[in-house]
Amino acid sequence: MTALTSATAAPEVLGRCRTLVRPALREAVGRMHPWVGEMAAYSFGWCEVGGGPTLAPGGKGLRQALAVLGAEAAGAPGPAGVPAAVAVELVHTFSLLHDDIMDGDAARRRRPTVWKAYGTGPAVLAGDALFALAVETLAATPTGPGALRLLSVALGDLVRGQADDLLFATRPWTGPRRVRPGEYRTMAEHKTGALLGCAAALGALLGGAPPAVVSAFDRAGRHLGIAFQVVDDVLGIWGDPAVTGKPVHGDLREGKKTFPVLAALDSTGPVAGRLAAVLEGAGEPEEAAALIDETGGRAAALAETRRHVAAVESAIADVPIVAGAADDLRSLLDFLVRRDL
């Protein structure tokens, strides 16, 4: 899709950053109330329920990597970005814990979610504790008020995006109250893009970058978030379940308002009408997938992704950043949005 070349493979970049951040992240979680800290460690994939050892995989660590690379892009050594990396990973984990409660999701990374394993009340508390720890981590960093202002904007957007996402589920497929692709874009920017942008921007800020670089990184992360979400939607309909780990047509079966569906329904004509009928229960997910393709929903999603990837690249290209970090950032971008499209 893009003509990027990767100096270092993305998994290596992610692994290097995880290794750099892990001691500080473990130290921060170690300062939590022991009971709450166990829930945090469980959700990071560091232990099983009860605190015993585990072979569970953690997350990719995308946000911590963006923070480290943000600092390096500003010419600072990677460790300069570590407090930012810790803060954004804590916020990300907080949002997973609470979103799983709101969405009623019982499994994440092939394990029970925290609310399933520990109960809803404790999971609410563990999320709150992670949130508080993120603020504390940044407040303890001698960086001035800019860092916390960046984080607080991302936190507000995160909640706003989750609110819109929950409300989308209550709206009809057709008619004036239907969800338009533009609303989806705003939701994805808030729910996913804001924290990605915050990660890179905070890392750059702690690395001493000038304001233009900080805001370019924030913008880049927001576009990356939209691109990532739309790619996820495409894979959720047409991806190989063996690769994605998700059931075939799961998003369609659950009636999720994903970008390809919304773009398809935003077209007019009889095919869109038939698609709406299928989504409302008058047909099978296979037919819905075919109709979305036929009305151009898949093509619109791919075009949307390309637009946001181009916006990420132009945001980064417009500001002076260190070459090695730029290569690593491009390698991540390539990894995240190309995948198996």
Next chain:
Amino acid sequence: MTALTSATAAPEVLGRCRTLVRPALREAVGRMHPWVGEMAAYSFGWCEVGGGPTLAPGGKGLRQALAVLGAEAAGAPGPAGVPAAVAVELVHTFSLLHDDIMDGDAARRRRPTVWKAYGTGPAVLAGDALFALAVETLAATPTGPGALRLLSVALGDLVRGQADDLLFATRPWTGPRRVRPGEYRTMAEHKTGALLGCAAALGALLGGAPPAVVSAFDRAGRHLGIAFQVVDDVLGIWGDPAVTGKPVHGDLREGKKTFPVLAALDSTGPVAGRLAAVLEGAGEPEEAAALIDETGGRAAALAETRRHVAAVESAIADVPIVAGAADDLRSLLDFLVRRDL
């Protein structure tokens, strides 16, 4: 209990501060996502479910008053403390929303709690949004990193206190795993005192107070929190239901680990043994109340309250503060801990 004289009655002090803070608090809540903002407004007592007008009473507004008085005590005009007042009220409301979920409480101030009225998921989200807005409010204030450091410590303590309080319920009345009065003191300081201390200290900080005043106010608020909780416990057992609005012996019926009970069980001898048996189900709450009194649990609670009230007074007396504000602070203290003991 104390020899305080009140220049202005506490309800007037609270009312004056609420009037001063209300526009900024409404403005902050008005910036929230509309759906989430309605839940916030409902919990402030500004509207009914659906957004319609209400006659519901709000809270006393103790925390906002402490923030305003903190600024005035530093010689600044009250409005200097308003951002602190908004932040601590938002944090307090966040904690009420989430605690009601964790505790399974269905009613607050004679109305359904937010999770009862709107659902658990939405209530989790509304709490998160209030939390994020509190951080944003302070981050937007040009005060340097000290303000957010104060808030973040209070947030961490708040969560720690709630975790301990939840765990107390799972522990036995007797034996080595019983809850000791000292553990209760720490829990109450974290769960209630930390935010009261933060309110007064933040107000003082925004009012330009020197560090010694800021930390004296933080300390005073923490002692006030413990005193307030213990008074609440005493009223929960021996208070007049017509005044407290709580059912007679409600705390004993629910098996709550309150200070008078823990102090009574920490004494030795046959009466403490009989009390444990009654609490474990072998008797009525009336008998438990009499046994707590007999073993000195009530006297211990009153002595505990007096100690912390004295600590509040000495913390305030040790630092230079403006006389009018000091009178108002003493009037609040009197109102909160004397009540109907």
